[in-house]
Amino acid sequence: MSGPGVGWYLIVAALLFGTGALGVMLRRSPLIVLLSLEIMLNAANLTLIAFARQHGSLDGQVFALVVMGVAAAEVAIGLGLIVAMARRRLPLDVDQASALRG
Amino acid sequence: MTYGAWICLLSPLAGALAITLAGERISRRAAGWISTLTTFAAFGGALVAFGALWARDHGDRQELSTAYTWLSVGDFEVGMEILVDPLASVMMLVVSGVGGLIVWYSMGYMAGDDEERRFFAYMSLFVFSMLLLVQAGNFLLLLAGWGLVGLASYLLIGFWHHRAEAVAAAKKAFVMNAIGDATFMLAAVLLVWETGTLEYLGVFEEVGGLSDTTVTLVALGLLGGAVAKSAQVPLHTWLPDAMEGPTPVSALIHAATMVTAGVYLLVRAHPIFEAAVEVQQLAAILGAVTLLVAGVIALVQWDIKRVIAYSTMSQIGYMFLGAGIGAYGFAIFHLLTHAFFKALLFLAAGVVIHHLADEQDIRRMGGLKDELPRTHVAFLIGTLALVGIPPFAGFWSKDAILAATVESGGALGWTLFLAGLAGTVLTGAYAFRLYFAVFHGPRGEAAAAHAGHGEGPRSMLVPVGALAGLSVVGGLVSIPGVWHPFTSWVDETGEPLVEPVASLEYLVSAIAVALGLVGVWLARRAFLADRQLVTSPEAWRVLEHKLYFDELYDALFYRPAEAISAGLLHNVEEPVVERSLDEIGSGTIQAGGGVARLQSGLLRSYAVAVAVAVVVLVVVFVAVR
Amino acid sequence: MAGFLVWVIWFAAAAACLGTGVAVVSFANPFYSALSLIGNLASLAVLYLLLSAEFLAAAQVLVYAGSVMVMFLFVLAYLGGRADAPWAGGPPLLRTAAIVAAVALLVEIVVVLGLAWGDNLSDPAEVTGAFGSPAAIGELLVTDHLLAFEITSIVLLVAAVGGVVLGTTREKEATE
Numbered sequence: 001m002s003g004p005g006v007g008w009y010l011i012v013a014a015l016l017f018g019t020g021a022l023g024v025m026l027r028r029s030p031l032i033v034l035l036s037l038e039i040m041l042n043a044a045n046l047t048l049i050a051f052a053r054q055h056g057s058l059d060g061q062v063f064a065l066v067v068m069g070v071a072a073a074e075v076a077i078g079l080g081l082i083v084a085m086a087r088r089r090l091p092l093d094v095d096q097a098s099a100l101r102g
Numbered sequence: 103m104t105y106g107a108w109i110c111l112l113s114p115l116a117g118a119l120a121i122t123l124a125g126e127r128i129s130r131r132a133a134g135w136i137s138t139l140t141t142f143a144a145f146g147g148a149l150v151a152f153g154a155l156w157a158r159d160h161g162d163r164q165e166l167s168t169a170y171t172w173l174s175v176g177d178f179e180v181g182m183e184i185l186v187d188p189l190a191s192v193m194m195l196v197v198s199g200v201g202g203l204i205v206w207y208s209m210g211y212m213a214g215d216d217e218e219r220r221f222f223a224y225m226s227l228f229v230f231s232m233l234l235l236v237q238a239g240n241f242l243l244l245l246a247g248w249g250l251v252g253l254a255s256y257l258l259i260g261f262w263h264h265r266a267e268a269v270a271a272a273k274k275a276f277v278m279n280a281i282g283d284a285t286f287m288l289a290a291v292l293l294v295w296e297t298g299t300l301e302y303l304g305v306f307e308e309v310g311g312l313s314d315t316t317v318t319l320v321a322l323g324l325l326g327g328a329v330a331k332s333a334q335v336p337l338h339t340w341l342p343d344a345m346e347g348p349t350p351v352s353a354l355i356h357a358a359t360m361v362t363a364g365v366y367l368l369v370r371a372h373p374i375f376e377a378a379v380e381v382q383q384l385a386a387i388l389g390a391v392t393l394l395v396a397g398v399i400a401l402v403q404w405d406i407k408r409v410i411a412y413s414t415m416s417q418i419g420y421m422f423l424g425a426g427i428g429a430y431g432f433a434i435f436h437l438l439t440h441a442f443f444k445a446l447l448f449l450a451a452g453v454v455i456h457h458l459a460d461e462q463d464i465r466r467m468g469g470l471k472d473e474l475p476r477t478h479v480a481f482l483i484g485t486l487a488l489v490g491i492p493p494f495a496g497f498w499s500k501d502a503i504l505a506a507t508v509e510s511g512g513a514l515g516w517t518l519f520l521a522g523l524a525g526t527v528l529t530g531a532y533a534f535r536l537y538f539a540v541f542h543g544p545r546g547e548a549a550a551a552h553a554g555h556g557e558g559p560r561s562m563l564v565p566v567g568a569l570a571g572l573s574v575v576g577g578l579v580s581i582p583g584v585w586h587p588f589t590s591w592v593d594e595t596g597e598p599l600v601e602p603v604a605s606l607e608y609l610v611s612a613i614a615v616a617l618g619l620v621g622v623w624l625a626r627r628a629f630l631a632d633r634q635l636v637t638s639p640e641a642w643r644v645l646e647h648k649l650y651f652d653e654l655y656d657a658l659f660y661r662p663a664e665a666i667s668a669g670l671l672h673n674v675e676e677p678v679v680e681r682s683l684d685e686i687g688s689g690t691i692q693a694g695g696g697v698a699r700l701q702s703g704l705l706r707s708y709a710v711a712v713a714v715a716v717v718v719l720v721v722v723f724v725a726v727r
Numbered sequence: 728m729a730g731f732l733v734w735v736i737w738f739a740a741a742a743a744c745l746g747t748g749v750a751v752v753s754f755a756n757p758f759y760s761a762l763s764l765i766g767n768l769a770s771l772a773v774l775y776l777l778l779s780a781e782f783l784a785a786a787q788v789l790v791y792a793g794s795v796m797v798m799f800l801f802v803l804a805y806l807g808g809r810a811d812a813p814w815a816g817g818p819p820l821l822r823t824a825a826i827v828a829a830v831a832l833l834v835e836i837v838v839v840l841g842l843a844w845g846d847n848l849s850d851p852a853e854v855t856g857a858f859g860s861p862a863a864i865g866e867l868l869v870t871d872h873l874l875a876f877e878i879t880s881i882v883l884l885v886a887a888v889g890g891v892v893l894g895t896t897r898e899k900e901a902t903e
Contacts (some may be wrong), residue, residue: 704818704821706821706825707821709825710821710824710825710828713825713828713829713832714824714828716832717828717831717832717835720832720835720836720839721835724835724838724839724842
């Protein structure tokens with residue numbers, strides 16, 4: 001395989017994952033949290049595909065495909081929740097959704 | 103031949119189930135008829151089995167019929183099996199025959215009661231249990247029947263559950279019987295341990311090979327069961343209280359059948375008792391003590407049923423006496439005649455109580471001779487049979503037992519004989535005291551229930567008449583020196599240890615009858631002089647407290663148990679158990695409050711927590727790789 | 728020469744990927760974030776292609792950029808200005824912890840990669856042209872991974888129903 005080795009892809013995936021994680025942990029808008037989650041999932045997908053290439057096995061790619069399906073489902077639910085929050089006139093701010101406080 | 107026995111066993115069970123399952127869909131009368139007819143069907147089955155047994159050769163009259171294996175543990179197996187032999191056939195006939203008459207009588211006696219169906223279901227259950235007891239082919243089934251009759255007795259004593267005394271009496275009977283059940287159970291366990299079987303025939307074969315201690319312990323355990331069930335001293339206090347039950351129950355369970363189960367056990371397990379002579383003698387001594395204790399207490403009782411109850415205890419004392427000295431045939435003979443005349447006495451007393459609107463105090467009775475002429479005759483027959491006046495049934499059986507005590511000889515035999523004779527005087531005195539108080543003298547203050555009630559419906563009078571007839575002729579199946587088919591029939595199951603010669607029997611009979619008449623004369627004299635039999639006030643007080651047995655048990659067992667319970671309550675339960683529960687609860691609440699503060703409600707903090715956990719886990723995974 | 732070209736493409740795609748990723752996280756307006764995510768997905772698809780995952784690259788563009796992001800934009804349009812959210816805030820301790828955790832995670836990954844680099848990471852397996860083709864993936868999906876495939880379909884169905892339930896206004900709520 002010409003070009004960069006699999007390790008380089010993994011480093012990109014790691015950086016991407018860190019970026020997404022920071023977004024989830026720092027942002028207060030549920031929409032952006034959701035987008036950051038997508039970034040994390042895609043970083044994981046990139047890792048799966050890179051290892052699939054490394055080992056010459058398609059299983060990793062199939063797994064990535066499944067992750068895509070699950071991600072789509074998650075977005076559907078997440079957006080449904082956001083819409084429901086908006087309908088009830090709840091603030092779109094994860095810090096204010098604090099019913100779990102002990 | 104065993105199918106008759108199976109019919110005998112199962113038809114009362116079918117009756118009980120039918121009444122229970124039908125519930126309110128059948129009328130009260132139908133419930134009574136189901137119970138009566140199934141009991142008579144059992145009597146028919148018993149007759150068939152008896153006839154088949156009769157047709158067999160001497161020495162071949164024993165058959166074990168196993169329906170299926172009931173219980174199987176390793177090598178130890180117990181079958182659902184019945185043993186049909188001369189002893190069992192006699193008991194089957196007595197239980198189902200007398201039982202059928204009494205259940206029939208109950209239809210009249212219980213008419214109008216709120217819960218007649220329940221009553222008849224219990225009665226059928228009792229008849230089934232008693233038949234299981236006498237037909238069982240092994241000790242475990244016997245124990246099952248033993249427990250079931252105790253249950254039925256408990257249910258029937260407490261039948262009028264709205265009466266506090268009835269409920270208390272039922273509990274007392276159950277607890278006293280439970281003591282006997284426990285010792286019986288221990289004996290059974292010991293038998294399994296030592297012989298590996300519970301089948302009668304297997305156990306009896308092994309008895310010779312057991313150590314003296316084992317046999318004595320087993321015999322003591324069985325005797326404990328017999329003493330409790332048959333209301334012998336010292337476990338007798340429940341029987342007089344059991345009179346709180348309906349009168350037919352007293353007649354069936356607490357006179358004719360269940361209380362004689364102890365005698366049946368003594369005869370059934372005679373090889374074990376013969377191997378433990380001291381225990382067998384103890385049974386005879388307990389019988390003698392009981393017949394005296396019950397006889398003197400009966401002298402001062404005011405309740406018509408309690409007098410008869412004490413006389414039951416006393417008569418069972420005679421049976422224990424007979425079985426204890428090895429006169430098995432005579433003991434069972436007395437059991438048979440006693441079933442007739444004691445059931446008769448109870449049923450006749452039931453007619454009186456019924457007539458007087460549930461009045462049981464003999465001080466408020468009197469002069470009923472003309473009001474209840476037929477009942478009067480029946481009661482008189484029963485009383486004469488009880489006292490042992492010839493030719494009534496009790497005469498033949500009781501005197502045979504007394505003659506056997508003389509024959510057994512030795513200091514013990516003579517002591518028992520004297521006790522039995524003293525009992526005869528007492529019997530004559532208390533029986534006729536009761537008879538005179540109820541039927542003679544001026545008319546008592548208790549008013550009749552309602553005009554024209556008379557002596558009750560036919561369903562009450564026919565059984566009373568039948569039992570009166572049996573009380574007259576029932577003893578003629580064994581006449582010393584003439585013929586003795588009954589005792590030789592029973593002897594096939596238990597070869598007697600003593601057999602008095604006819605001349606001795608005649609002599610003893612003469613003495614016993616004379617002493618019985620002395621008792622009657624004493625009662626008559628006291629009655630005519632309008633005073634009591636016991637004139638000393640101190641003696642009266644002691645007897646009125648039934649020789650302080652209840653007070654003694656109260657002080658020995660109840661009070662200490664209560665004191666211990668109270669001590670445990672105040673010193674253990676409240677400070678330790680309750681407080682610790684409180685502490686556990688409040689501790690949990692506090693811990694929960696502390697943990698809850700970790701829950702900030704800030705979603706992002708949870709995400710950070712997850713991230714930190716992942717960081718740590720990666721380190722762990724790399725480190726342990 | 729071909730190797731150099733691949734390096735160039737890889738570098739461009741990786742840079743675009745990371746840049747758009749940072750953009751998604753840092754825009755205040757979710758609309759821009761969503762648009763950046765589309766760029767992120769597209770550059771990832773390029774990386775997939777470089778890793779011989781042709782089918783997944785296509786699916787990435789179709790499923791994510793095509794449908795998921797469209798759904799996102801619809802919701803953004805529905806919410807309008809209410810979607811704008813404060814950039815961050817909250818307890819400073821939380822922010823510090825978040826950044827520390829993310830950096831620590833990154834460092835750990837790099838360390839682990841460095842540990843494994845020498846072994847076989849630079850020596851990928853030889854693959855044929857059929858590797859990553861729709862035919863090969865499809866065959867695996869209906870043979871070895873049939874169960875996962877079916878479960879995914881059920882998960883999607885449940886999510887669809889759940890989305891409908893969450894999005895439906897009931898009478899009572901509407902009047903609240």
